[in-house]
Amino acid sequence: MTTLTCIAVDDEPLALGLVCAFIEKTPFLTLVGRYSSAVEALQGLLSAPVDVIFLDIQMPDLTGLELARVLERSNRGALTTRIIFTTAFDQFAIEGFRVDALDYLLKPFNYEEFLRAASKARQYFELVQRVEPAPAVATPLTIPPSDVAEDYLFLKVEYQLVRIAYSDILYIEGLKDYVKVYRQSDPDRALLSLTSLKTLEEKLPPKRFMRVHRSFIVALDRISAITRNSVQIGSATISVSDQYKDAFSHFISRWL
Secondary structure (H helix, E strand, O other): OOOEEEEEEOOOHHHHHHHHHHHHHOOOEEEEEEEOOHHHHHHHHHHOOOOEEEEEOOOOOOOHHHHHHHHHHHHOOOOOOEEEEEEOOHHHHHHHHHOOOOEEEEOOOOHHHHHHHHHHHHHHHHHHHHHOOOOOOOOOOOOOHHHHHHHEEEEEEOOEEEEEEHHHEEEEEEEOOEEEEEEOOOOOOOEEEOOOHHHHHHHOOOOOEEEEEOOEEEEHHHOOEEOOOEEEEOOEEEEOOHHHHHHHHHHHHOOO
16 A cells, blocks of 8 residues: 655644644555644755645745645656645635645545545555656755755745845845845845744844844844944944844954
8 A cells, every 4th residue: 555755734733733633544644744834844845855745725924825836846847746735715726726736625624535635645646656667756856955954045035935045145124024135146136025024033043143123134244344333234334223232242242
């Protein structure tokens, strides 16, 4: 009997727990990961691709449909990872099949409905194995996982997920619900993304970046000059607010 590796992705803890319980209950499925966001799932898939993703659609930062499009482009026509959408909104059904989803589970669904979709996935992979000369094996995406973990940030810009090297970032400006990322490679054109500065701050390595103002995060290795109340990065002078002066003073002490 074919055994399929699976992950579950849902930003609702109860829904995520239910899908994981259904997967673990099914003999021919093996749960290898559970994620509360599509961005986290993408990071995991870079190092450990799977056969099937049980994927919610409505999620912050990156929706399930957007993740499906990223995977579709990365697979380049080789259907190595298949998606079963899980959502409370039936209006997404048509869009789900446009990205070649294997099936579509409408919440709330029971185990019988889940098992029917899972069996469809098993039948698909068994058919592929009979047709292909070699077993269908999920292949990694083209981005090296070590680079992603240590040197890159994924950011949703317009309708695509953009990979930005930490070494390319000069500073980041927060604008209410958006951020602007200024880069060394294109200093005249900032990347605009719908996310908060706080969310981005939590993703950045603290040894390389520092928040110096309510509206600014700076790359420490891009600072060319400092004063007691500001930093200079290229032609930009960025103020250090009182809230962040203690951490900034500690940073200054390394310069002295």
